[in-house]
Amino acid sequence: METVLPIRKIIHVDMDAFYASVEQLDNPDLRGKPIAVGGSSARGVVSAASYEARKYGVRSAMSGVLARKLCPELIFVRTNFERYKEVSAIIRKVFFEYTDLVEPLSLDEAYLDVTENKKGNPSATLIAKEIREKIKEKTGLNASAGISINKFIAKVASDINKPNGQKTVPPEEVLDFLESLDIKKFYGVGKVMKEKMYRHGIYTGKDLKSKSFEYLQENFGKSGSYYYSIVRGIHTSKVKPERTRKSLAAERTFSKNISSELFMLERLEDIATEVEKRLKKSKVAGKTITLKIKYSDFTLKTRSKTLPLYISSKELILDNVKDLLFQEKMKNSVRLLGISLSNLNNEDKKRPKPKEDTSIDVQLKLDF
Template identity: 65%
Template sequence: MDKIRKIIHVDMDAFYASVEQLDHPELRGKPLAVGGNRERGVVAAASYEARKYGVRSAMSGKMAALKCPQLIFVKPRFDRYKEISNQIREIFYEYTDLVEPLSLDEAFLDVTENKVGNPSATLLAKEIRAKIKIQTGLNASAGISYNKFLAKTASDINKPNGQAVILPEEAEDFLNKLPIERFFGIGKVTAKKMKQFGIHQGKDLKEYSLQFLTKKFGKSGLHFYNIVRGIHLSEVQPNRTRKSLSAENTFDKDLATLMEWEKALQEIYQELCRRIDRTGIKGRTVTLKIKYKDFSIHTRSKSFEQYVDLPKIWETVQELLDQEALTQPVRLFGIGLSNLNLTEEKDYFGKQLWLDFEE
């Protein structure tokens, strides 16, 4: 019989906003949004004080200000978030080398076999959260279970600053009652489609056959069939395969002229060059990403037989920009490199100066 795995999902509470409140005591206890402003842009993170008013990440700054007129907006400081994230990651490695970061503020840990010899994943999670608080001053929540999906789901149960465990014998009852939109891999569109079939909770999903689910939802049907039965075999992956390296920027003001486009792309290209220099990554495909004023996204790519050098990347970006006239003002530009010369991610916590938080 296979040994039951012990997985912990650690999720920092309102990470970006909590860091800002940690570094700026005058912001503590106040509704805070990281990113965006009252006129445009999007919220990257919201403090719990702001969430009481309905402010959420990925919400437009304008909408957030309407929901909470006293909302305080601050600019993101990703270097600082990465610095603290690295401190937290080092704490994880004191317990296990099987750490799979999902982002700067959350990760999976496989503690089935751990460095401190503690058989209780629940006690380990409590100890890890306490150590994070002592060393960084920030609160973390955790979920514990026998697979990644249930551990991640459990970490939301007692947020903020809490933890929950879903034991194997409890999983079936828990999943039967779980709202369908909280299942891993089921987004808003899929949830809406499922509800048309009367699928509102796990127990409803379980009534449908694998044949029906694959017919209606394609390859994802097997995933849905398995997870509602507590089957999620994905292991904690300490190394992730990187498929591309990119940099992008969402602008405070839509850019409407060629001069503005070229200037913005030059800055993004320079950031991409810094990332290439830091990681040593090379690629054979250059992609230009364009998000227009109406939020429509278009990409243009060109591939080469050999890995491209830095001057060739910029030359290709200009060529892709001139390939076809842009149809309206631009909200975001991105430059990406793919078909890379590596199989493993070299720096998952890489520096990220530009993030697109919009869906």
């Protein structure tokens, strides 16, 4: 049995080194130089890096100290979120000139469904080109784009010709594109999952596609059915103008490393208070609670548990976080603690898992 999925025209627009590019735009002295947005102090973390800095290996979420070692000439600039939001608002106005189906992922990226659009243009490729040109005209900044039949492929494609480029994967090329793709290029496959895939002999999309539905479920749990689908071009998530929040979190980075669990509990109480405040503001509760721990050597660990009932109160959050904290003995001092609640009571019902014989019909030719 063959499942014929609707072919949509999805664009993923991703601004190039957004925070850093805004800083270089506003300060001509920074143009062409390696800059990092974020803290340069011993506790500072890079929020974004210019392409000049990336050549040295500087990346977001990296410590300011390490970034400086990699690039001694690195210029640190303080974050200015009000300015970034201002520029982001201009970019989103451009998006809405073409479609109302805009799903922002952050200040610097969004999905657009242009299957039917305000310009009556049948070519998603030409629309993406127009949008990028208009963003450049109105803000002076470069954007990259990916264009394809669903959000997953569009997201992967937007990274192919960065910076200041775009990549279209039309329906008839989807399966070949996914098979030839390095597994680490698959959106959602991070460092840990990449290594796990490698251990199973999965290095490309073709390798992934060769594994059966049962094999992927057995070895990758709930993610198995997801990987089985996406490598076959199946990703049914629609562009949602109002995104449903999937988790809510708060965290703190400390000025000095903490080694005492008593001090950790004090900090966690403050964090739990903030999480409770955010839950009440969003009018949600969650079942899955996660404790995030970043050690002084920058090793990041998470510990989670799923409860039978939804919770939102600080007291219940803290009680469960204590269990997670004492799950195992701390082996190092801690620089960051965080608490998140997911599996919220605003989520849609789970979609049924795909059957093994599910496939995508790519015979339909559309003007992409």
